[in-house]
Amino acid sequence: MSVRLTWVQPEDLIGHELRQAAEDGRNASAVEARWFAAGGAPAPVAAGASASPAPPHLRALAERLLDELAAQPSPLVLAEPTSLALIKRACPHWPEPSSAPSPAPPGTAPGPAAPSAAHTPGPLRQRATRSGKAPRPDARATPDQGATDRAAIPGLGERLHAAWLGRAAGCLLGKPVEKLPLPAIRALARATGNWPLTTWFTAKGVPPALAAAHPWNRRSAATSLAENIDGMPEDDDLDHALLALLLLKRYGPGFTTADVARLWLDELPAGRAFTAERVAYRNLLSGLEPPLTATHRNPFREWIGARIRADVHGWTHPGDPAAAAEQVHRDATLTHTANGVYAAMFTAAVLAAAASGSCDVHQSLATGLTVVPPDSRLARAVRFGIATARAHADFDTVTDRLHTAYGAYHWVHAVPNAALLSAALTHADGDFTLSICRAVSGGWDTDSNGATAGSVAGLLAGHPDRIRERWTSPLKNRLATSVRSFDGTGFDTLAALTHDLVHHPDPQEAHRP
Numbered sequence: 001m002s003v004r005l006t007w008v009q010p011e012d013l014i015g016h017e018l019r020q021a022a023e024d025g026r027n028a029s030a031v032e033a034r035w036f037a038a039g040g041a042p043a044p045v046a047a048g049a050s051a052s053p054a055p056p057h058l059r060a061l062a063e064r065l066l067d068e069l070a071a072q073p074s075p076l077v078l079a080e081p082t083s084l085a086l087i088k089r090a091c092p093h094w095p096e097p098s099s100a101p102s103p104a105p106p107g108t109a110p111g112p113a114a115p116s117a118a119h120t121p122g123p124l125r126q127r128a129t130r131s132g133k134a135p136r137p138d139a140r141a142t143p144d145q146g147a148t149d150r151a152a153i154p155g156l157g158e159r160l161h162a163a164w165l166g167r168a169a170g171c172l173l174g175k176p177v178e179k180l181p182l183p184a185i186r187a188l189a190r191a192t193g194n195w196p197l198t199t200w201f202t203a204k205g206v207p208p209a210l211a212a213a214h215p216w217n218r219r220s221a222a223t224s225l226a227e228n229i230d231g232m233p234e235d236d237d238l239d240h241a242l243l244a245l246l247l248l249k250r251y252g253p254g255f256t257t258a259d260v261a262r263l264w265l266d267e268l269p270a271g272r273a274f275t276a277e278r279v280a281y282r283n284l285l286s287g288l289e290p291p292l293t294a295t296h297r298n299p300f301r302e303w304i305g306a307r308i309r310a311d312v313h314g315w316t317h318p319g320d321p322a323a324a325a326e327q328v329h330r331d332a333t334l335t336h337t338a339n340g341v342y343a344a345m346f347t348a349a350v351l352a353a354a355a356s357g358s359c360d361v362h363q364s365l366a367t368g369l370t371v372v373p374p375d376s377r378l379a380r381a382v383r384f385g386i387a388t389a390r391a392h393a394d395f396d397t398v399t400d401r402l403h404t405a406y407g408a409y410h411w412v413h414a415v416p417n418a419a420l421l422s423a424a425l426t427h428a429d430g431d432f433t434l435s436i437c438r439a440v441s442g443g444w445d446t447d448s449n450g451a452t453a454g455s456v457a458g459l460l461a462g463h464p465d466r467i468r469e470r471w472t473s474p475l476k477n478r479l480a481t482s483v484r485s486f487d488g489t490g491f492d493t494l495a496a497l498t499h500d501l502v503h504h505p506d507p508q509e510a511h512r513p
Contacts, residue, residue, distance in 0.1 A: 006048025007278045007300070010062035015043025016299035017069050019410065023302075023377075024074040024338075031065050046179045046411070048274070066297045079375040080338040082291075084329050087345070090373035095322040095349075153318050155357055156502065158463040160315055161495035163355070164241075166458025167311060167451045168479065168491065169471040170436035171237045174446030175224035176201045176216045179411070182403060182443035184214035186396075189441070196395065197437040199470060200226035220447075231478035237308045237451040239272060242483040244312035244331070245497055253316075253327060253505045257290040260334045272482050275412060276300035280335040294335050303412045306332035306344035308448050311455050313344075314351025316501050319358070321349035325371040339378040343414035345371045346382065347452055354459040361430045361460055365422055381406065381415045385422035398423050399442045411444045421449050425456055432457040432467050 021028035177185045189195040192205045223233035251259045273281045280293040310328045317324035325345040332344040350368035353359040372379045406416035420442040428434035439453035440446045477490040
């Protein structure tokens with residue numbers, strides 16, 4: 001019996017790369033014809049690997065075709081750059097010192113009026129240069145000098161605690177229905193009287209025929225259905241937040257992309273990396289270095305993986321969305337390009353704004369858009385999600401419109417999930433329960449969307465006690481993880497560690513008299 005390692009088999013990667021080529025405007029018709037004429041199959045719809053390995057000649061062809069596709073330039077490269085210098089140049093509303101929360105970019109419906117800079121507490125500002133000169137890929141960034149100002153923001157410790165709890169609760173809510181199509185999610189919830197979604201999913205009361213037609217996620221059901229929850233089970237959406245804590249503790253905010261790679265090789269089991277992260281891990285073990293780790297035979301480079309690594313970068317820069325976006329860019333480019341990177345930058349900036357205590361959800365989303373090239377697909381998706389949420393009182397209608405617009409994308413791609421996340425947060429208007437329930441009820445990457453929505457909404461709630469006990473009590477202040485030294489850690493401890501990084505971003509600072 002063969003070992004079918006997911007997300008790395010060439011015969012599976014080629015189907016995903018053909019899809020990526022269609023999305024980024026490359027003409028891959030000739031390559032596609034050769035692949036199918038030789039007996040190749042499409043990429044698996046939901047799973048990470050096809051059921052059977054390809055014969056050697058077909059696998060060799062897949063590798064050659066992957067390299068041929070990589071040599072074709074995308075016509076979207078100018079509108080969707082990956083270089084930080086070019087991204088900043090493309091963003092006319094990039095946050096300036098004391099200017100955030102920035103006005104919504106043209107074409108974006110504004111939220112409630114943002115407070116003026118003179119009345120905005122906390123340093124919502126950019127600290128990096130806008131010279132346009134790109135740093136060397138492994139050049140260590142200058143450590144942030146604004147930690148004292150940020151750490152003095154009132155109530156930050158409580159907000160960070162609520163954000164950790166929110167991230168866990170939202171992720172856990174989405175785990176049992178991850179990979180399920182939208183109609184299945186709705187049917188399972190309706191069968192138990194839980195639609196619109198207001199609480200945890202349960203198998204109790206689901207008719208056997210429906211359960212057989214739409215089985216719960218096999219890895220998660222045993223730990224994430226209401227009757228089974230006993231603390232926060234392991235999930236990569238939480239593992240990567242823990243890794244970000246270790247990254248900042250070990251290397252400080254001046255870390256490089258190579259430092260991220262070193263940390264992963266030291267601390268992240270290869271089997272706990274997925275999609276783009278697993279491909280990048282394989283590339284590291286093959287001797288490739290960043291930024292090639294993100295591009296070599298990696299059709300998942302614009303998927304959601306970098307976004308799930310953004311939270312700690314945003315949490316530790318309250319009121320400084322530009323610095324948060326720049327920091328997460330160095331993390332994201334180990335594995336992702338273009339829209340995959342933008343999703344992480346957008347999320348980090350949203351969280352930095354929300355963590356300041358001076359922005360509501362609409363101002364936070366508008367701030368997030370200021371660090372994304374406005375002509376990119378991700379920026380368009382965010383604007384569409386916000387506008388659609390404002391246009392319809394019924395969130396099922398919102399979701400249906402999003403799936404009509406973005407249903408051709410893979411369910412883990414950054415673009416559709418950015419549209420859904422933005423729509424859910426907008427429609428919920430800052431309410432914690434509505435935020436995570438709308439994010440999960442919209443389908444696609446349910447646990448990742450629930451986690452990010454919970455992180456944002458937790459910050460906006462401002463205190464753990466303002467999150468309903470039904471979401472926090474089952475977590476039992478305990479999380480499971482494969483990241484060494486964190487297994488069984490409480491969310492109060494994680495919040496304290498995060499807050500300490502705001503006070504002492506330089507790993508040497510904590511040891512100075």
